[in-house]
Amino acid sequence: MKAIVATRPEPHRVVDDDGNAEPYRPQLSIDDRVALAAAHDVAEEVTAVGIGGDPAKRCVRAALERGADEGLHVAYDPIEEAAGDKYATVLARVAARESPDVVVVGQSSSFAGSEIATFVGEQLDWPAATRVTRLGTxxxxxxVTVDQGELAVQRKLAIGRQEAVVVESPTVLGIDAGYTDPDRAPLSTIVAGQQAEIETVPLEDVAPGESRFSMSVGAATMEDVTPNERWGRGRPPRTGTVEQRIYRMLGRGTDEGTSAGERIDAPPEEAAEQVVDYLRRNELL
Structure with a gap:
């Protein structure tokens, strides 16, 4: 069986014996270390995938030092953390290219957490099991009865409740942080991982049309703005709630619905005073 494991950075801080703390630095997330251990439990061949800049590539190297067989870095210069749906899109494209039997994702990562496994499953049209606490019996x-090409999965439902299900391969697994406590790799594995080659592929080769900007934005949304013909022309609207009247005066809503208002760049107390003063001057309070 072949597995792909997402390797993502998260900030770690090291405190020495004297209590001095080093600056935060990105390292392979603890949850993805757990996911890597889960992948080794079910697969003979494990490929670590990092998506992003140098921190993502260092995470791939860390996974190789923990026993991953191959490393793949989808390279681009990120503006900030990738949106969850965009990260999942690229990971799904990698899976389509590599044809694994299972894609494994750390479920509770602080970066783009539990939705990743579900997004990848949807894009590949593969079954997905989340909050996995055990693989196999x-x-x-x-x-449970497991046929060839299937995998038994135990997953968390709620506190104190779990269920056993069978998923058909290929599949996507979101591994719960409580799956295991990952051990340190032996020295020979660490040395081999340090010497292993990492394949680097540009983002545009994996996901044409995506860019360093789109990766951070995520799904785009459009907002319809209704021109306000009453603004500056007579008295303000008198119908509807206070919120609806404000939105209509700003030209950002109608009687049937509202949209987000404008931002006041001021501290909360000052902003509240500005709003109250405006409403009183326009006899809206």
Missing amino acids: PNIDTE
């Missing part, structure tokens, strides 16, 4: 009082 469940340790709860239930029986």
Whole structure:
């Protein structure tokens, strides 16, 4: 079985024996270390995938030092963290290219967390199981029948409740942080990982049309703005709630619905005073 594991950075801070803390630096997230251990439990060949800049590539190297067989870096210069749906899109494209039996994602990563596994499954049209706490024979009082090409999965439902399900390969797994406590790799594995080659592929080769800007924006939304014919022409509107009247005066809503208002660049107390003063001057309070 072949597995792909997402490797993502998260900030770590090291405190020495004297209590001095070093600046935060990105390292392979703890949840993705857990996911890597889960991938090794079910797959003979594991490919670590990093998406982003140098921190993502260092995470791929860290995964190789923990026993991953191959490393792939989808390279671009990020403006900020990638939006969850965009990250999942690129990961799904990598999976389509590599044809793994399973894609494994750390479920609770602080960066683009639990939605990643679901997004990837939707884009690939593969089954997805989230909050996975065990792979293989469940340790709860239930029986499952597993046929060839299927995988038994135990997953968390709520506190104190779990279920066992069977998913068909290929599949996507979101691994719960409580799956295991990942061990340190032996020295020979670390040395081999330091010497291993990492394949680097530009973002545009994997996901044509995506850019360093679109990766941070995520799904685009459009807002219809209705021109306000009453603005500056007579008294303000008198119907509707206070919020609706404000929106209409700003030209950003109608009687049937409203949209986001304008931002007041001031501290909360000052902004509140400005709003109240405006409403009183226009006899809206």
